[in-house]
Amino acid sequence: MRFEVFTSLPDDAKAIRIDVFVDEQGFTEEFDTDDERAIHFVGYINDNAIATCRVLSNSDGSYFIGRIAVRKEYRKRNFGAQIVNRAEEHIKANGGHTIYIHSQEQAVPFYTKIGYNDTGKRDFEEGCPHRMLIKQI
Numbered sequence: 001m002r003f004e005v006f007t008s009l010p011d012d013a014k015a016i017r018i019d020v021f022v023d024e025q026g027f028t029e030e031f032d033t034d035d036e037r038a039i040h041f042v043g044y045i046n047d048n049a050i051a052t053c054r055v056l057s058n059s060d061g062s063y064f065i066g067r068i069a070v071r072k073e074y075r076k077r078n079f080g081a082q083i084v085n086r087a088e089e090h091i092k093a094n095g096g097h098t099i100y101i102h103s104q105e106q107a108v109p110f111y112t113k114i115g116y117n118d119t120g121k122r123d124f125e126e127g128c129p130h131r132m133l134i135k136q137i
Contacts, residue, residue, distance in 0.1 A: 001051070001079060003086045006040040012049035013040045013067075020069040027126050034066070039090065043083045050074045051083040055090060062098040063091045081114050092137050099137060105129040 006013070014031075021027045034056055043051035053068040065087045070080045091099055103111050108118060108131055116133035123130055 001043040009035045013052040016052045051079045063096045064100045099135045101133045
């Protein structure tokens with residue numbers, strides 16, 4: 001997979017997030033002001049945008065990886081782990097050591113498999129249960 005990094009929300013990332021979070025999962029509040037300050041990553045296979053995520057830095061020096069999405073037809077092929085890994089490389093290169101992910105509860109096993117730990121904090125976004133995960137790099 002080839003990655004591109006953007007300082008503003010690119011159309012390819014927007015399209016993936018609409019496909020996954022809005023059309024597939026039914027979320028209605030997908031885009032927010034964090035998109036304006038995030039670094040956006042898009043993964044491509046043969047010029048097709050298939051995966052995305054965004055990275056935000058927190059005032060305490062920690063980072064947050066969010067809006068991680070892989071198009072349905074490309075799941076279960078390690079592309080989710082690859083885009084998260086690329087975001088982690090960016091964070092590490094910028095001096096970051098602590099990363100948080102606010103995960104849908106059903107995706108927690110995926111993130112624990114790639115080294116994230118459940119903090120025990122649980123909440124809901126648009127009625128969907130989420131857990132806060134953490135990883136030290």
